[in-house]
Amino acid sequence: MRIPFHLKSALVAILLCVCILPARPAQAADIKYKRSVERYNVPDVVLINQDGKKVRLQSLLNSDVPVIVDFIYGTCTTICPVLSAGYVNLQRKLDADSKKVRLISITIDPENDSPKVMKEYLKRFRAKPGWDFLTGSRADIDTVMRAFNAYIPDKMSHYPLNLIRMPKGGSWVRLFGLMSTKEFMNEYLLATAK
Amino acid sequence: MGVADKGPPSPQPPPARPAYTDESLAAALRGGVDPSGRVWDPVMPRYKLQDDDMAILISYLKSLSSEFSPGVDAATLRFATVITDDLTPDRYQEHLNLLDNFIRRTNERTNHIENEVRNPRVKRQLMVSGRVAYRKLSLSRWMLKGAPETWRSQLEEYYRKEPVFALIGGVSGTAWKPVHDFCESNHLPCLFPQTDFPVISETDWYTLYPSKGYYQEGETAARFLNRCDDFPDSGKILMITRESREGIMLNDGFRDTWRAFGRAEPFTVRIAEKEFLSPERLALLVKTEKPDAVVIWDNTALPEAINSLTAPGIEPPNKIIVSSGFLDLKFMELNDNIRDITYITYPERLPMDEKLLEAYFFGAKPQGLKIGDGISKSAKQTYPLIKVLERALREMKENFYRDYLLDIISMGKDLDVPLYERMSFGPGQRYASKGCYIVQLGKGSRPELVKKSNWVIH
Numbered sequence: 001m002r003i004p005f006h007l008k009s010a011l012v013a014i015l016l017c018v019c020i021l022p023a024r025p026a027q028a029a030d031i032k033y034k035r036s037v038e039r040y041n042v043p044d045v046v047l048i049n050q051d052g053k054k055v056r057l058q059s060l061l062n063s064d065v066p067v068i069v070d071f072i073y074g075t076c077t078t079i080c081p082v083l084s085a086g087y088v089n090l091q092r093k094l095d096a097d098s099k100k101v102r103l104i105s106i107t108i109d110p111e112n113d114s115p116k117v118m119k120e121y122l123k124r125f126r127a128k129p130g131w132d133f134l135t136g137s138r139a140d141i142d143t144v145m146r147a148f149n150a151y152i153p154d155k156m157s158h159y160p161l162n163l164i165r166m167p168k169g170g171s172w173v174r175l176f177g178l179m180s181t182k183e184f185m186n187e188y189l190l191a192t193a194k
Numbered sequence: 195m196g197v198a199d200k201g202p203p204s205p206q207p208p209p210a211r212p213a214y215t216d217e218s219l220a221a222a223l224r225g226g227v228d229p230s231g232r233v234w235d236p237v238m239p240r241y242k243l244q245d246d247d248m249a250i251l252i253s254y255l256k257s258l259s260s261e262f263s264p265g266v267d268a269a270t271l272r273f274a275t276v277i278t279d280d281l282t283p284d285r286y287q288e289h290l291n292l293l294d295n296f297i298r299r300t301n302e303r304t305n306h307i308e309n310e311v312r313n314p315r316v317k318r319q320l321m322v323s324g325r326v327a328y329r330k331l332s333l334s335r336w337m338l339k340g341a342p343e344t345w346r347s348q349l350e351e352y353y354r355k356e357p358v359f360a361l362i363g364g365v366s367g368t369a370w371k372p373v374h375d376f377c378e379s380n381h382l383p384c385l386f387p388q389t390d391f392p393v394i395s396e397t398d399w400y401t402l403y404p405s406k407g408y409y410q411e412g413e414t415a416a417r418f419l420n421r422c423d424d425f426p427d428s429g430k431i432l433m434i435t436r437e438s439r440e441g442i443m444l445n446d447g448f449r450d451t452w453r454a455f456g457r458a459e460p461f462t463v464r465i466a467e468k469e470f471l472s473p474e475r476l477a478l479l480v481k482t483e484k485p486d487a488v489v490i491w492d493n494t495a496l497p498e499a500i501n502s503l504t505a506p507g508i509e510p511p512n513k514i515i516v517s518s519g520f521l522d523l524k525f526m527e528l529n530d531n532i533r534d535i536t537y538i539t540y541p542e543r544l545p546m547d548e549k550l551l552e553a554y555f556f557g558a559k560p561q562g563l564k565i566g567d568g569i570s571k572s573a574k575q576t577y578p579l580i581k582v583l584e585r586a587l588r589e590m591k592e593n594f595y596r597d598y599l600l601d602i603i604s605m606g607k608d609l610d611v612p613l614y615e616r617m618s619f620g621p622g623q624r625y626a627s628k629g630c631y632i633v634q635l636g637k638g639s640r641p642e643l644v645k646k647s648n649w650v651i652h
Binding site for chain 2: 048052073074075076077082085109110111112114115116135136137138139154155156157178180
């Protein structure tokens with residue numbers, strides 16, 4: 001679904017107010033996730049995607065297309081399905097236009113998440129092309145998590161995090177907490193606004 | 195929550211809600227409003243289920259945890275461990291001693307608190323904190339005799355006499371499938387049996403294995419070869435498989451994985467159980483087939499057959515792969531001049547890495563174990579079981595449901611243990627160690643093992 005430009009700007013304006021103005025307690029309770037803008041140095045590692053292909057993380061992320069990164073694992077039954085529902089809803093809303101967004105999930109269970117497990121996971125969520133799931137060696141995955149200030153020493157202490165890379169300037173919007181699809185879409189629009 | 199970010203402050207606990215009826219549960223699942231009028235968090239999906247689907251879901255939910263699983267009564271929580279008679283006592287005695295010690299220590303702690311702590315509030319507190327088990331634990335030995343085909347009826351007989359809550363540990367030198375199948379049909383958890391022949395299944399539920407055993411070595415060999423840049427896409431493999439339990443399991447692990455990569459089938463030669471792989475036969479096979487890699491799942495291939503591949507007149511393949519599990523220490527007999535092309539699957543921590551960790555694992559609080567060289571493989575295999583069991587009993591508290599036990603274990607944190615680099619768990623994951631190194635031998639008469647891969651290869 002395309003959103004008319006004037007609506008988009010209005011939305012961005014409202015959101016900017018909500019996010020930038022010091023929130024009153026009543027407003028703070030409305031937004032249940034934490035938003036910040038960060039800069040990260042993407043490490044030069046080669047990971048493996050759901051097709052078993054080697055991919056260089058830097059080339060995948062340093063892109064003119066907005067990129068969203070999250071950390072999940074293939075057999076997770078707690079917050080990953082919620083995060084992934086967010087991804088799939090975003091793909092639906094954007095008609096899975098891969099020029100509009102590139103979705104990346106990075107495993108936090110690299111021992112178990114083989115390409116086969118990741119492929120089945122994406123299939124289960126009816127992921128469309130443009131959503132890649134990456135695994136790799138434990139050392140490389142740890143390096144990636146650390147680079148995004150998202151180090152999770154054990155997948156059972158997992159927390160919900162989405163990182164949106166703004167194509168302009170390459171800063172990242174860090175969204176900590178679970179979001180509704182509407183909130184996620186708004187954050188995407190805000191981060192990608194020209 | 196996370197290290198870097200603090201979540202929002204937790205809200206006040208909601209007012210107690212009336213118990214769900216079929217109608218109010220259906221309404222809540224569909225509309226997201228519970229009987230007290232509280233609106234569910236938006237991240238909980240609203241399920242637009244038809245009446246008949248909803249009825250199935252509710253009837254399933256009602257069946258959960260409606261009564262305790264078998265194997266527990268007001269006083270005792272019963273476990274058993276299975277030992278098969280193909281083994282000599284030295285192969286399982288230490289395992290049994292360690293399990294007995296664990297049961298005894300837990301019971302002593304429980305007794306102590308029951309008898310010594312007078313204040314009921316303190317006692318309750320200690321119970322809630324999981325310092326003690328809520329029942330006395332018991333452990334029976336289920337000794338299985340004769341051929342594996344006869345084990346099922348022996349197991350049924352033991353179980354009929356004394357239903358247990360779960361099987362823990364256990365050792366067999368031959369098959370494990372009869373025990374696995376018995377556990378599946380009785381919905382009986384079986385935790386970390388010590389077997390090299392686990393049942394490989396993506397859907398079976400009740401047995402949690404330390405690893406996939408020999409199958410995992412075969413799988414790793416295929417993953418390694420698939421990632422070798424110098425192995426051509428249409429490269430030819432000669433696979434030599436001994437028709438023994440070990441050989442077949444290694445063969446299947448390799449074949450299944452290789453197929454899943456969409457690669458051409460290996461040219462497979464079977465060696466009958468009584469046969470010996472002679473140097474002449476191997477040399478002839480290599481000469482006629484001209485393979486890019488030779489995968490040898492045979493424990494008679496060393497020292498003669500493999501070493502003779504460097505004899506004049508034979509063009510050796512680029513790669514030879516063998517299993518350390520199957521060859522045992524025989525792989526140390528590889529000649530110097532063939533070590534560069536020979537790759538060995540090694541499904542455990544390397545000895546030098548493990549050495550560094552022994553004091554760490556067994557030094558601080560030895561559980562009947564001493565620091566030093568004397569720690570047997572059996573003790574190392576038993577260690578993760580005790581860790582997992584300790585935690586599971588603590589978290590299970592008084593909820594004696596087998597599925598809950600498995601659920602707790604599957605949500606457990608990864609384990610750093612002496613034998614494996616990492617044991618990891620997760621819903622539905624049934625093989626805790628996922629790794630296996632590919633190593634080569636260094637030079638000299640007491641060669642080092644040199645890692646040629648990560649612990650896990652994808």
